[in-house]
Amino acid sequence: VKIILAPMEGVVDPVVRQLFTAIGGIDYCVTEFLRVTSTLYPNKVFYKNCPELHHGSRTATGTPVFLQILGSDLVTMGENAHKAAELGAYGIDINFGCPAKTVNRHDGGASLLKDPERVFQVTSSVRRAVPAHIPVTTKVRLGFADKSLCGEIAQAAEAGGAHWLTVHARTKMEAYRPPAHWEYIQLMKEKVQLPLIANGEIWTPHDHKLCQQSSGCEDTMIGRGLMAQPDLARQIRFKERPKAFFHYKDFFLDFIQQSHDWRGPFYALNRCKQLCKLMGRSYHEAQDLFQRIKILEKYGDLEPCLLHFFAQLQHSPNRTIDLPPPLPI
Numbered sequence: 263v264k265i266i267l268a269p270m271e272g273v274v275d276p277v278v279r280q281l282f283t284a285i286g287g288i289d290y291c292v293t294e295f296l297r298v299t300s301t302l303y304p305n306k307v308f309y310k311n312c313p314e315l316h317h318g319s320r321t322a323t324g325t326p327v328f329l330q331i332l333g334s335d336l337v338t339m340g341e342n343a344h345k346a347a348e349l350g351a352y353g354i355d356i357n358f359g360c361p362a363k364t365v366n367r368h369d370g371g372a373s374l375l376k377d378p379e380r381v382f383q384v385t386s387s388v389r390r391a392v393p394a395h396i397p398v399t400t401k402v403r404l405g406f407a408d409k410s411l412c413g414e415i416a417q418a419a420e421a422g423g424a425h426w427l428t429v430h431a432r433t434k435m436e437a438y439r440p441p442a443h444w445e446y447i448q449l450m451k452e453k454v455q456l457p458l459i460a461n462g463e464i465w466t467p468h469d470h471k472l473c474q475q476s477s478g479c480e481d482t483m484i485g486r487g488l489m490a491q492p493d494l495a496r497q498i499r500f501k502e503r504p505k506a507f508f509h510y511k512d513f514f515l516d517f518i519q520q521s522h523d524w525r526g527p528f529y530a531l532n533r534c535k536q537l538c539k540l541m542g543r544s545y546h547e548a549q550d551l552f553q554r555i556k557i558l559e560k561y562g563d564l565e566p567c568l569l570h571f572f573a574q575l576q577h578s579p580n581r582t583i584d585l586p587p588p589l590p591i
């Protein structure tokens with residue numbers, strides 16, 4: 263059973279990949295998308311998107327990282343994928359799911375799902391540009407406006423030579439509105455031989471099981487659920503109980519330090535607020551912490567605030583984990 267940390271632009275940066283894979287239970291990561299237009303990017307762009315390229319395309323704990331690209335130009339998608347492979351990318355993932363308007367106006371991401379032939383073309387041109395031993399994977403939604411082409415989309419990815427296909431079980435139009443329609447992944451699976459990875463709305467080990475059952479897929483990709491509970495993959499894989507929030511003190515301290523080292527004080531401050539918000543979906547304590555740190559303007563105030571908060575928590579560690587129904591972020 264594989265569990266993949268989902269790519270999330272503006273959220274799953276190298277620091278998150280590093281700290282979350284260190285917690286354990288995650289088999290692969292995927293970078294935030296690199297938008298390919300009409301040029302071949304210089305090396306530094308690839309290193310910025312995926313600094314793990316300096317370390318064999320793996321996080322410090324050895325988890326492989328796929329570099330994700332998004333675009334529709336067959337030539338430049340191939341060229342950029344080729345360069346990523348030369349720089350040592352473990353694998354190349356192609357994003358056919360991004361709903362962002364700027365992305366779709368430029369014709370990439372989910373807009374290609376309207377025409378499965380184009381999914382085939384992009385996949386096969388990337389596949390041809392990359393040495394055979396480097397996996398080229400694809401990530402799609404169930405369709406653009408409706409789900410009628412989902413089977414053909416899967417066939418297109420397979421015919422293009424994809425190593426596996428991750429399916430976010432919603433259309434572009436459904437954006438992030440619950441529910442995820444896992445049962446459609448099963449329909450796609452019946453049309454192809456290539457491995458499918460089920461994705462969308464897995465918040466708990468119970469959701470994971472339901473998703474596996476209705477999609478027919480063993481393997482899953484998890485995004486927001488892992489951000490809400492960084493040990494979710496361990497809960498699923500090792501049947502561990504969820505960690506209480508006060509156990510995340512060192513995690514937060516490492517998170518702000520590494521975020522600071524990666525992009526500076528403002529970045530670290532904002533990412534810490536974001537992490538609290540994301541963890542607030544599963545932990546009351548994270549919501550309380552967010553209330554305290556949201557007003558901070560200086561990075562220097564962050565660590566004392568965290569230390570004070572966690573010191574108080576240690577005195578009242580008995581608040582239980584609460585899992586509210588998922589809301590779109």
Ligand SMILES: Cc1cc2nc3c(=O)[nH]c(=O)nc-3n(C[C@H](O)[C@H](O)[C@H](O)COP(=O)(O)O)c2cc1C
Pocket residue numbers: 268269270271272273293294295330357359360401430461462463464483484485486487591
């Ligand atoms: C803030 C945010 C950014 C995302 N960025 C990307 C991205 O860069 N590439 C991609 O393929 N999917 C991206 N996604 C989609 C996720 O990978 C995933 O398919 C989606 O969140 C559903 O999974 P989840 O319910 O486990 O979060 C993003 C989602 C969110 C919420």
